[in-house]
Amino acid sequence: MSWDSARAFIRQAGAARPLRSVSVPIDRADSRTLAAAVHALVDLPSVDVSAMDGWAVAGDGPWQLDGTVTMGAPPAHRLLAGRARVVTTGAAVPPGTVGVLRAEHGGLLPDDPEWLRPIAPAPLAGRDIRRRGEELRRGEPLIRPGARMTPPRLALAAAAGHDALDVLAVPRVELIVTGDELVGAGRPAPGAVRDAFGPSLPALFERLGAAASTRRIRDRLDPFTELLAETHADVLVTTGGTAGGHGDLLRRAIVAEGGTIDFAGVAMRPGHPVLFARTSAGVPVLGLPGNPLAAFACLLSFFPPWLDGASGRPLAPLDRVHAHDVTATGRQRRITPFTWQGARAVVSPWAGSAMLRGLADADGLLVSPVADGEPALLLPLPW
Known part of the structure; x- marks a missing residue:
């Protein structure tokens, strides 16, 4: 399957099993x-309110002071012509208010502080008043x-x-890390491999808006099959075992459990052995390759489309980038870590399927164009 078709297919699979609704505090x-x-x-505002500090006024000035508007209180008694009332921003103006005279535009009479006079043109009708329901x-x-x-x-x-x-609801991901060669801590002995997925992928799922629990299983068919049958996750994600070789159990476990393999293999490098399936109960299964860069490339290519579908959103469009170092690769998309150097996207030399070094410092992943002259696509990183 092409990379683009696989993304569209997985988005539709997500739409077929929408996430449930929950109520949460704001x-x-x-x-x-x-x-x-x-x-x-x-209504917002819920009443007519002042947009400025100053005085609510009625009629022409000068105005006799008539008290102060209490902040947070409902509109007070009516303001008569020739009267003014001290008001602050956001306070309800009293009925009868013609406008608000800003604090810097008025002053009290020196010989009678009970009277207010304008020191700028008197406010026009409605000046500096936010009307009820003005915003919504x-x-x-x-x-x-x-x-x-x-x-x-x-x-x-x-x-x-x-x-x-x-x-x-936050989608529940069950992450299954496989591989007898993996060790969970310390320095791996010769022939063993340190598990890079257990510490990293749950954090990546959280950044993508999901919650992941992790299980590690041995390369044995029966526990793999039982796990597929028992999962209650919204989506199950596995690492390794997708290539179909002698030691790769995912396809056999799905068939043994009664599930359905929708596709096994996508025209992309790295990550071409990626697999998408459903258990007998309909739980989607995204099988990632065991090589680290391949796994990250596949997860970032296909989990966001599933989440878009399950959330009722269209497939998010990808930005297009003209990258001098990325050439057209036809139907098979090449996915490469890159960094920005000024306005130029420069691909990493550490782009092998098993390499993590290029991704660790990348600004994104470039997806090669299908035909010459087309721009590359930018696969964003959620960090």
């Missing part, structure tokens, strides 16, 4: 995806479903009267 909703539209529960009206839709919450959107929802929001 102060815990940052970066979460809305499950339902946010509507205004109140009760019942008005504010934030669409599928939007990712940000601090400004949280602020808007809170101002609109919300204490909690309906968001999509």
Whole structure:
């Protein structure tokens, strides 16, 4: 399958099993995806309020002072013509107010501090008053479903009267790390390999908006098959065992469990042995190659599209970059770590399937174009 087709396929697979909705307090909703539209529960402002510090005035000046507007209180008794009342920014102006005279535009009469005179042109009708519902009206839709919450959107929802929001549940990822050659700590002995996925991939899933639990299993068919049958995750991600060789058990375990392999192999380098399948219960399985750069390239290529689909979003478009060091590779996409040097994208020399050094300092991954003259695609890194 082509790299582009695989991304579209996995996005559709995510859409077929949408994430459930949960309600969370508004102060815990940052970066979460809305499950339902946010509507205004109140008018904003809820009453006519002053946009400046100064005096609410009625009629022509000079004006006799008539007290002070209490901040946070509902509109006070009516302001009569020829009267003024001290007001601060955001306070409700009393009925009868013509406009607000800014503090720097007025002053008290030296011989009678109960009277206010303008030292600039008197305010026009409605000057420096924010009218009720000027920003939003009760019942008005504010934030669409599928939007990712940000601090400004949280602020808007809170101002609109919300204490909690309906968001999509954080997807549960079960990460299965395989390989008898892997050791979990210390310096590996000759012939052994330090597990690089256990410490890194859960953190990557968290950055992508998912929560991962990790299990390590031996290269044995029965425990692999049992794990596929018992998982309750939203998606299961495995590392290693995808190439179909003698020691690669993932395909055999999926078939033994009663699952379905949707594709095994994508026209990409590194990462061509990547696999996508479903268990007998329909849980999606993303099988990553065992080589580190290949695994990261596949995860960053295919997990975000699954998450887009499960969250009800379209496939996120990728930026296009003109990179001098990236040539067209036809149907088989080449994925390479790169760094920015000024405005130029420069590919890393550490781009082998088993290498991590180039990715560790990369600004992103470049995806080679299909035809000459086309730009490369930029696969973003969530760090």
